[in-house]
Amino acid sequence: MRRQLPSTQALQCFEAAARHQSFTRAAQELALTQGAVSRQVAALEDLVGVALFRRTRHGMTLTVAGADYARQVGQRLDALERDTLDLRSRRGHGDRLALASVPTFAERWLMPRLPGLAKLHPQLQVHIEARTRPFLFADAQVDAALFAGTPEQLRQWAGTQAVLLLPEEVIPVCKPSLLKGGRPFTPKALAALPLLQQSTRPEAWRQWFDAQGVDAEHAMAGPRYELFSLQMAAARCGLGVALVPTLLAQQELQAGTLAIACDRPLRGQRSYYLVQPAEGERPALAAFRDWLQAETGRP
Structure with missing residues (x-):
């Protein structure tokens, strides 16, 4: 059975027009005329039987169906491009x-x-x-x-x-100059310092303080970072104390750009x-x- 697929050119024209919300700018990107892009999108709409764009007094905008289809088409064109580049490289x-x-x-x-x-x-x-x-x-x-x-x-x-x-073990680290006389903080003293948070692990500090038997009221407060590399960069700048996996902080600890803030590593569930x-x-x-x-x- 013949596949019911639009041409790649029609999909490219639609994806570019959807991204720019403009046939003119899509045409400039693809080195085509504005009329050619418009015809390709119209042919695609005829094929799928659904309006992908809505024309307004101020230009054009995607329909709800068009926005959904644009996301899917963009992902598949990206994947097809990656596969092609990969095959060419090998x-x-x-x-x-x-x-x-x-x-x-x-x-x-x-x-x-x-x-x-x-x-x-x-x-x-x-x-x-x-x-x-x-x-x-x-x-x-x-x-x-x-x-x-x-x-x-x-x-x-x-x-x-x-x-x-x-397995993962986490340990508190900070800028060396935060340590008084080079001596690590006690867990109780650490609770009074700014705590740098990991956004994908919102309860990490609370679990660490619980393991030390410390009631830290602000254990879940503080600026949040999605990556440990960003969290350690913030700690190097003196913004607070980071709780990070020991194996990921070895480079900074050995170089002396970070120091152990409290020598109480915790083996977690992760x-x-x-x-x-x-x-x-x-x-x-x-x-x-x-x-x-x-x-x-x-x-």
Whole structure:
């Protein structure tokens, strides 16, 4: 049966027009005439049987259906472009692996080890995009994810299986000049300082203070950052104390740009996992998983 698909040119014209809310600017971007873009969009509307734009006195705007379709088309055109560029770069040789990863873990732990993977599997290309929260693999165009989470979060991530890589330990760190005489703070004294928060872990400081037996009234107050790298940058600037995974702060601790604010590390429920779809594993992913387990000492 013949597929009911619009032409790629029609989709490109529609996506550009939707992004600019203008046929004229879409035409300029695509090096076409305004009339050509208008005809392509009209042909697309005829094919789908739905109005994608609404003309107004001040120009044009997307309909509700058009806005929904524009998001979907944009994602698929982006994925098609990535796949094409990837195939061109490999010239049909070797294999590729698309990973999603929590950013600071990828930067601090994974990147320094990738040269070893390249020596072991020289034909394997690893692409990495930043993700901090669970997602649907069917919509993400990635093979696997490096994720920091709890066992409960892993159980709620439908249609996946996970391999434990590393347990996580967190420790408070700050700018060295905040320490009086170079001596770490007590947990009680730490509760009076500005606390830098991690937006994906709103209760992290409260859990740390609870483990120290300290009633910290403002444990969940303070500026929030999505990435540990941003949280540590704020701590280096003297904005407060950050609670970060010990393995991610080694670079700053060794360089002396951060210091341990209170020598009370806490082993939490979170760990680092390799998460992948429950079915359909590619050989490249199997090789990557075996390498990861060897690097972390996990069977």
